Amino acid sequence: MQKRWVDRYKADTNKVETLASALNINKVLATLLIQRGVDDFDQARNFFRPRLEHLHDPFLMKDMERAIGRIERAIGMKENILIYGDYDVDGTTSVAVLFSFLNRFYNHIGYYIPDRYKEGYGISTQGIDYAAQNNYSLIIALDCGIKSIDKVEYARTKGIDFIIGDHHTPGNELPQAVAVLDPKRKDCDYPYKELSGCGIAFKIIQAFAKINQLEDITVYQYLDLVAVSIASDIVPITGENRVLAYYGLKKLNNNPCFGLKALIDLATKSSDLSLTDVIFQIGPRINAAGRIDHAKDAVKLLIAKSSEEAKTCCGLIDIQNMQRKDFDARITAEALEQIQANEHLMQRKTTVVYQEDWHKGVIGIVASRLTEKYYRPTIVLTKSNGHVAGSARSVAGFDLYEALSECSDLLDQFGGHKYAAGLTMKVENVIALQKRFEEVVAQSIDPELLEPEISIDAEIKLVDITAKFFRVLQQFAPFGPENNAPVFIARNLYTVGAAALVGVNHLKMTLTQEGAGIFDSIGFGLGEFLPLINKGIPFDACFSIEENVWRDKRSLQLNLKGIRLGS
Structure with missing residues (x-):
């Protein structure tokens, strides 16, 4: 091309x-x-x-004092604390960092990752019910939760407090949590706005260490996990992220945690990993757990306390990754066949393909591959729990989220950003979406944007x-x-x-x-x-x-x- x-x-x-x-x-x-x-x-x-001294004071982040105060009160009162995170690389590394750090000082702590298929993205009612049933009175949510207003309110009715640690853009209203840590809050003066979700977890442990006068090494030993999140979540490598990535890669290449060491030994022969190596070799394997089975398997690997434990966990992750590759290859081939067999689809400025038996866990990957192949805004749809679920990807310079907004009457819900989004809809609206999405994109996209640059x-x-x-x-x-x-x-x-x-x-x-x-x-x-x-x-x-x-x-x-x- x-x-x-x-x-x-x-x-x-x-x-x-x-x-x-x-x-x-x-x-x-x-x-x-x-x-x-x-x-x-x-x-x-x-x-x-870059120097670690260039990192900002974590207490510059709005609500950090309240967050640390609530964590210390929970520890003092021997409350049960649940670390809750998303099922992707950023979410699982976030949970691994905060759980591993706090578990060094405190035993009444657990973690929870929602099931991609049964619960979906973000804080779930099922997760809150799990916390209530197991006597957790404080949930710390990482890489999610900034828009979970109703879920945080539901937790309050159960006597459960929330601390939100997110990096996504808030809505007009914030959840009524004890603390809401998000540099993108309009009222937050934190100097750097582009931290990953795991970066927020790192700032929490940095703040805890500062208050308790712990040595820096107790915090910096988790920088390898932070670097993996920065690479995999494709956040800007500027400012504080560049410092964290720089030292995180040093840790990753010289003395990684047991779980990452097992992954490196399995995935690559490189003696000097770059962020690109992490994106293509390490990140997909961590993600495979949540795509194929359950992302708690990834957390188990990342918090492993011995090389033997890590190797056992890594073996399961490798099997899941091979399954992910098989699904990916088959579905990509079937999607390409759909397009190439239909001259009308070939001539479009968009790709919207649907097959009800495609595996939901890999349709985002397939959407990316189709975008690379035809270089046009793409949606891949499959059937899930009686509805249609979809992943969408865009091309450089085109606002996918805005285009989906023009189709919102055909969708049950959708969310995401300029270049990637997820959606759910009714089966009977699939053909209408194919037509509407094509009309919206064809009328608004600059033809130059349909050529890769x-x-x-x-x-x-x-x-x-x-x-x-x-x-x-x-x-x-x-x-x-x-x-x-x-x-x-x-x-x-x-x-x-x-x-x-x-x-x-x-x-x-x-x-x-x-x-x-x-x-x-x-x-x-x-x-x-x-x-x-x-x-x-x-x-x-x-x-x-x-x-x-x-x-x-x-x-x-x-x-x-x-x-x-x-x-």
């Missing part, structure tokens, strides 16, 4: 030159820093050298790609949303010798540019350009820069994202 190249490398020339001079770095690197809001020496020092951060000459340049570039990591690995463009390139196909459709070649050295390059899925490249025509390429290791030899390599005729 053809991709649009979008140049995002415009920056104030004077600022670039001033910063490059102050830091004694290449102007390209200075441009990248300014794009990230870094425009003086002190900001650059903090960016390149390559966002280019800076133009560079190959001669400027040196060992020093790459050393500084590596210090931009960890990479993720709002701090993605930079993509560069270089113009008028030539091959040295002949380009060749490797694997299924990958382009391998050696590139040069006038006045520059040579670089090995790999273009995954770019085999279609082989005839052009071997004709000796100059071309432009956009790429990221990476280190290739082969037989203990290290060299810089260009990972090509796109190729086009020279401009």
Whole structure:
């Protein structure tokens, strides 16, 4: 599929030159820093050298004093405390962090994860009834609850207090909980608004440790779990998240908890995990528990107290993940067959597919795969508990939530954000939704948004790609949303010798540019350009820069994202 190249490398020339001079770095690197809001020496020092001391005081968060006060009162009165969390990676890591920390000092504590299929997302009546039946008088909800006004009120009738620790956008009314911890509250002055749900759990234990004068290590030992949540929940890698991710990855690579160590040993051979590795290797396995069976299995793994216990739990998670892969592959194939067998569906600006026997736990993954394939707003629907459940995914720049709002009369309920949403509806409305969603999107989407884009951060000459340049570039990591690995463009390139196909459709070649050295390059899925490249025509390429290791030899390599005729 053809991709649009979008140049995002415009920056104030004077600022670039001033910063490059102050830091004694290449102007390209200075441009990248300014794009990230870094425009003086002190900001650059903090960016390149994140420090745990840069983390904000947890008591700057609205209601934190009330939350810690209620937890301490519960401990003092020997009340039973229930840690409640969502069934995804962010929710299960949140529960693991707070449960493991408090359980070191206090035994009257348990945890609860709702069943994805029987209870659905968020705080459930069944979960509150479980707490009442087991004499829990305080529930701490993590990664959910900010809109659970009726559920918190129901808990009050049972004599149960709530502390809400969420990171989603609140509605117009807040739950009447003892404390509502959410940086996105309009009346919360906490300096950083983009923490993950597990990040909120971390701030709670940080506050508890501060009040009780505990050593920092009692808190920082959970940063590996925080990093996994940051990666998997796709939150911005800026500000406090960048500090937490930076040190969390260090912990993950050097001394992970037993559960994560078992997952790493099972999932990857990499000796230096990045956030991307976590997203594709670790996160899906944790998520598989809640998709296939019950997410409490993931929590059991993440709170394991020995390598033997962790290996046992990990074995179950691995089986669930293999089942998830099987469902994923089968349903994706069936969905593609539906689309390809119908010329009308092929020509649409949206994808809405339905089959009643598809597994609800993987339809979100399938929706993402179909979006990648056809690059258009997508909804995948299946039957669940007598209703139709759906997962929706969007393309960059298009507000999916707004489009679903235009279809709300056909839906029982829906929720989510600009790029991902969930919904439920009646079976008889499926055909009407297919028609309405197509009409809404076709009338409102910019045709350009139906082409995937390559966002280019800076133009560079190959001669400027040196060992020093790459050393500084590596210090931009960890990479993720709002701090993605930079993509560069270089113009008028030539091959040295002949380009060749490797694997299924990958382009391998050696590139040069006038006045520059040579670089090995790999273009995954770019085999279609082989005839052009071997004709000796100059071309432009956009790429990221990476280190290739082969037989203990290290060299810089260009990972090509796109190729086009020279401009």
